[in-house]
Amino acid sequence: MRESCNFSKQKNKVKQISADLKLTQSELNEDKMSEECGVFGIFNADGDSSAAELTYLGLIALQHRGQESAGICANHQGDFNLHKSMGLVESAFEKEDIRNLKGEMAIGHVRYSTSGSSKLANAQPILINSMKGDLALAHNGNLANGAELRNNLESNGSIFHSTLDTEVIAHLVARSFEDDIVEALIQSLHQLKGGFSLVAMTKDQLVAIRDPRGFRPLSIGKLDNSYIVASESCAFDIIGAEFVRDVAPGEVVVIDEDGIKSRRYTGENGTSLCVFEYIYFARPDSNIAGQNVLLARKEMGKQLAREMDIEADIVVPVPDSGIAAALGFAEESGIPYAQGILRNRYMGRTFIQPTQEIRDLKVRLKLSPIKEIIKDKKVILIDDSIVRGTTSKQIIGRIKEAGAKEVHMAISSPPVEHPCYFGLDTSRRQELIASRSTVEEISESIGADSLHYLSQAGMLKSIKTDVELGFCTACFDGDYPIDSRYLSEED
């Protein structure tokens, strides 16, 4: 029943969208897992820049978390203005758009999504008007029970306009018997299962909420008198703000004229921070739970060197994803680091179809091996992860063409064998090469002379957070920190 509904909804097309949509980046990174969102919020911007300007800059810093659409909702004394558009932040907003987003509060969002449901209706923030007042919502994560909640709401007469979990939350708020909109929002949280980092804005409050297990990061910063919340600390740096602290799992932070107030809406039950934030998603200059991401990656490279026992002439990273680990690997192993592959600054989209002659066109457009470096060398090729294996195969092919004697691929994380249900785009299990092949089989299929993964223990040892934390490692070990009835593959 539900399926067909969803199906037809996804087909509702609003004309202006499709033209703008260029999933350039995700296309090129198709062999990586993909983050689903970044959120940003600011209260009381009082410098030269407006709340919307600072949000715009913050979203640029969070751009790696989502390239499909971008949106900002600003609030000037209770008057809400929303602008959202498909595409990168810089193309989604013209100068005029930012100027029109007046106000001393704003929240923003960047969204990644699989192409199937690419549409403006799914862009965030969403703005709802209820009898309780206006509410803007932006959300990073994935509700495990989103479909179930949606079914219940529709059975009771709710009409949905998007396929967003965020809209599910909005309907729960609208139907709550709580009159105060923030209380209604908090009450709604109790019905949600899964991972979410949520930023909300009422006429006079900025609210930041992290799910009880803390799947996705969310931090608080400060710039003069303004409070800021953002998915990652790199969004503070770009506007010159200081990191204050992370929002705790299960914490509700309410910021208003009287300052910042905190409460918990659930008891403590252990955290499950997504370990892939350290491996690939988060920006290297971000700190999560006190650990700098770049240094974690370098440490994973060192640990990988300790776990491997292989002789080689040079350590070559797949740029840019393998560089930090490769530098760590080279430092630990003593094998020289070499820029044997270059990443091109300009990468054209490939409407040109690959041909017999140029089968590996996508990789050719993106990466160039340097023959003079690679020729006749035993190469250790470093990357942070393999999801589908298609790109790795083409890269190794290019290196062998360039004359490498041997190519030993080394991955600075364990094999990804299980889909993620908490905010990453890996839900189709059959696409995960490690879910259906042994390491040897993968090695052969990508054309490597050998293939090595970092151990899970080695990976976890490389991350030094400032407080003791549990991690979600379900994509590696299938140990999902949530009731299995909510884990289903279909979207």
Added chain:
Amino acid sequence: MRESCNFSKQKNKVKQISADLKLTQSELNEDKMSEECGVFGIFNADGDSSAAELTYLGLIALQHRGQESAGICANHQGDFNLHKSMGLVESAFEKEDIRNLKGEMAIGHVRYSTSGSSKLANAQPILINSMKGDLALAHNGNLANGAELRNNLESNGSIFHSTLDTEVIAHLVARSFEDDIVEALIQSLHQLKGGFSLVAMTKDQLVAIRDPRGFRPLSIGKLDNSYIVASESCAFDIIGAEFVRDVAPGEVVVIDEDGIKSRRYTGENGTSLCVFEYIYFARPDSNIAGQNVLLARKEMGKQLAREMDIEADIVVPVPDSGIAAALGFAEESGIPYAQGILRNRYMGRTFIQPTQEIRDLKVRLKLSPIKEIIKDKKVILIDDSIVRGTTSKQIIGRIKEAGAKEVHMAISSPPVEHPCYFGLDTSRRQELIASRSTVEEISESIGADSLHYLSQAGMLKSIKTDVELGFCTACFDGDYPIDSRYLSEED
């Protein structure tokens, strides 16, 4: 409470819209009342053209009923596809868009609106997905109790995404306890007050409904095996279909594979067909209730000649609105008809501001008097109506500049003194010049040597419908055919 909600909603801007929106036509016709919508639906298109292609052509024929946005929802074996866009039909749909709207059923809509709420979210048809099945709705008219119903629904947790009355109907359907979606729709009708001609599409049915008093027209046509419903019969002609009959006030027509079925959902209580359809809105080649619109207009001109007693040299129409009446007037009075004013084929938008020298720029761009015809003549200037009087003043100014000795303005309908609550854009009473001025004052204010209106009796006598019909003449006499508690001016 409600006001502020609405306020912020109207401000939600989705970027791509504003650029396309050119209310060229309504700008030029600002001295006329404006229709709010045209609807079209087709079941079982089985010729060379798809349902969407025929709907596209039908909407072009109905373009005069709304120029703000256009939309088509097509249905291929239960799979709904919707495309809507701001602007005229021809700019709203590219060839590719129509090609993507596959299917053997379709409904379409053209919308007029005041600029305040111009936005894509208000374009129709709207498509809802409920537990009862998919439903597409397109609507011409105005609910007198729309705001009240919306308030009740929001109090019960409904979230609105537009300011459309159509969405109110959708929410009533979604909340109905009837499981069958058509029954739920019919049940909802009982809560609606006001004028509406509604076309709905389920996975296998096309439904056409007219409100109990029949404020707005709605007709049924046939093309080979396809049934068609449309606001006006001109939409049948363009696709070569034949007129079958009008939908009766209070009738529900359901068309499916088994043919056409009819039922009434209310008792008989007298009709109130909008008389302005004959005066200005409807296309001259349409027939409504068996009366050709052009001939009604010509007859009004004849009747006007009978009611007036004035000597003149020539009868000159304001093109194009006064032409039919002027030809009738000339024929009846024997005073020669003359093309003293020409309408320009190309009318530029006027971002050029009027200046001291060219104050009447809008009229200059649109209309050109022919000095050689007008000079030294006593002119009877014919138009179909005066709403605000601003354009009439500029036209008379131009004619006097061209050397007319006298200008006697004659209007082929009575003075518009009262706002309309049933689908026309005249809700601001203070803008109606006749609501605050006597005929002599208007005459003076527009610079005419005399001003004459057709009597209400004369107007009604000029319309010969095939069945005895009551008309809504509220805009002339204030006699509203609905409970006065629903008549309020704010939008």
Added chain:
Amino acid sequence: MRESCNFSKQKNKVKQISADLKLTQSELNEDKMSEECGVFGIFNADGDSSAAELTYLGLIALQHRGQESAGICANHQGDFNLHKSMGLVESAFEKEDIRNLKGEMAIGHVRYSTSGSSKLANAQPILINSMKGDLALAHNGNLANGAELRNNLESNGSIFHSTLDTEVIAHLVARSFEDDIVEALIQSLHQLKGGFSLVAMTKDQLVAIRDPRGFRPLSIGKLDNSYIVASESCAFDIIGAEFVRDVAPGEVVVIDEDGIKSRRYTGENGTSLCVFEYIYFARPDSNIAGQNVLLARKEMGKQLAREMDIEADIVVPVPDSGIAAALGFAEESGIPYAQGILRNRYMGRTFIQPTQEIRDLKVRLKLSPIKEIIKDKKVILIDDSIVRGTTSKQIIGRIKEAGAKEVHMAISSPPVEHPCYFGLDTSRRQELIASRSTVEEISESIGADSLHYLSQAGMLKSIKTDVELGFCTACFDGDYPIDSRYLSEED
């Protein structure tokens, strides 16, 4: 040799153009001859409006003379700025564009062209920079010896960037030994054969030139202290300027700070004003050589009535082209005038292909017969001209479907049997139905019961110019007022 060159040039495409190009109007008027250009120039605009604003308005008034591209070149104390774009004037210029065209002088141009050479490189005005100074040129007409001159110039090393005759003139100027740019321009004129009305602008002069036989109209107007030149007097009316006089055939008018100076550059040798300006091209509110165009058309209708002897019930015009003549015809004959066919205000482009069922879609979109008027009537159908006959056939078909008993087509000009080489788009002789068929054959082919043309003498008698004038009637009688060696069909 020359052909292939041209061929490849026409293929040079600059990307941004094609998307904007919608030859809507020419598509709908495909059964008419097409004008090739309109020109406008203003010196010393000193009111609230800039020279570019007034030029923009003037071009809107001249829009009927060309819909393919529009351009304005403004001059602020010798600093030239040029903006041109494909499409109608209103879409070619944004507010910002006009604002950027600063200055107290400007010239403008609207261009019609066959689709083959539709490209921005062919838009005018063209702006050249030579050692003699800057010169902007805009041109209406057609050089009979354009190809020959171009060949000579290319043989001597000139490089062309367009297929414009205007660029030929520019190269002649650049190569002239005269140092003064206006003298160089006048010297160049002696090499030109054919029809041209030329407006030129130097750093401090506005120049208007008409070819020795005066094929195309060109008039001088005045607005306060500003002098204006324009293809037609309707361009003066829109900006509130007064008509002063026509530029005489063979006259060079130079306007600068010292006022207006006139000289002749050739002796008198008889005029050949294009008679089709009165029949179809010129706007009805324009006066050419003292004769109002609308009244000329009405008089042709009267004359046609005098020449015909046929009984009928009603006189019905093809709107809008036949209206003036039909009113004259009805007045003279006493047969009642009737609006039996309506022209739709909104005409969609027809990417929808005609089908078996709707073969005459283009005419259906444009024109609607009123059955109630036409049924069982003997109809005299009036139009101003027939070029290819295809549209006439579809219109007559529609009228017969609507129940007309007989349709007698009456054309208010003689049969067009010969191509035009002086600025109209009728160069392909085989497309002219009258060049290969008798009147009876045409009548049969368009489905009329009879067909009548106005006699050439009757046509000429209907035009009363203020001075004795010769007309070019070559398209009717093949009597070309120019050396036959220049008359060749290829473009």
Added chain:
Amino acid sequence: MRESCNFSKQKNKVKQISADLKLTQSELNEDKMSEECGVFGIFNADGDSSAAELTYLGLIALQHRGQESAGICANHQGDFNLHKSMGLVESAFEKEDIRNLKGEMAIGHVRYSTSGSSKLANAQPILINSMKGDLALAHNGNLANGAELRNNLESNGSIFHSTLDTEVIAHLVARSFEDDIVEALIQSLHQLKGGFSLVAMTKDQLVAIRDPRGFRPLSIGKLDNSYIVASESCAFDIIGAEFVRDVAPGEVVVIDEDGIKSRRYTGENGTSLCVFEYIYFARPDSNIAGQNVLLARKEMGKQLAREMDIEADIVVPVPDSGIAAALGFAEESGIPYAQGILRNRYMGRTFIQPTQEIRDLKVRLKLSPIKEIIKDKKVILIDDSIVRGTTSKQIIGRIKEAGAKEVHMAISSPPVEHPCYFGLDTSRRQELIASRSTVEEISESIGADSLHYLSQAGMLKSIKTDVELGFCTACFDGDYPIDSRYLSEED
């Protein structure tokens, strides 16, 4: 005289251009010298891909040489089609555009330019039609005597449509007395002074020419039966072609059905290959004169380490320009290499104005220091060059904010003290910080604790070409390899 001409020409704006133009990259790299062009040509593409497809890919590989505009001219059996547009290759060409560029030969061009003359008229290739046949030209370089030649041509009646040196060459060809177009082109070369690498296409020949001193690179490649010429060898790799050899200085290569023919058009007089190609312009994976560019840069870093005597904790590159040299420096010096600054993958344009709080916004958007790496460290910061010094200052500021104890800036090339007249955008001498300040003054002005440049001898020693070559080092030592009368600063 010449100035004013040029001035008004640069103002001719064609509408569609300005909107698309985003000089993102040059804005961000404003502290670097800028290349002016890249050229590509292919003869006889006979695989699955068309000549235009391969040219498109080649231009993507050459994108770093010019981001302002891109163009391709294809030739199908003598029928030339040209498409050019502002912006990056991937936005300049839609799939459809490439499909329309049919043919077995094509040449392409990417262009960089200062913003002053940014316009589509200046995009290349240019296509001329002369009596000698069609000729398409694409050109990388700068004619020292371009202005002088243009003056002479204009005095003799040539009309220019761009400010391109390429058009000067075109006019010389058009005016040549040689009938054969290739001979005419070669004859024209004798009049040219300065640097140029030229690719030309006639109806059946591809021609590649390098100026006598070989300022700019130009190489020949082969893909099956197709010959290719390109500015850099990286354009061969992307399409799977093999490098054959460089075009020699003063060589004319003509490729046609009979294969490849070579001739010299001047005697030997010493080469002057631009040394900056190795330092910054060329893509690191290109080989020029047999020397891989990346390895030359790494070697310059090593040589810099040998020349410097400074203790430090870490070597940090400015990404990406300093990475290769920094790796060489670290290897030679033994000081650890560290990723202390990260380059962001997504860089928004900065319509957001810098404020008091975020003065260094451009650098913030582009680069992020990693506090955890830099804090309390003595840093050697490596970059390849300093042109204006503004960016260096902001980067050093950011590193110091991040807690660096000392920052010693080391540049892997000598100080740029003199403008370039042969194809680089450094013509305004006063903008070159090293032309007006000592090393100590620069060091102070950029906030470094010390500043070090590579010696000129050290730089030259680092480049090992396969044949003995002279280099142009004029920007470092002012020793221009051309007559000084041609060296003038104005554009």
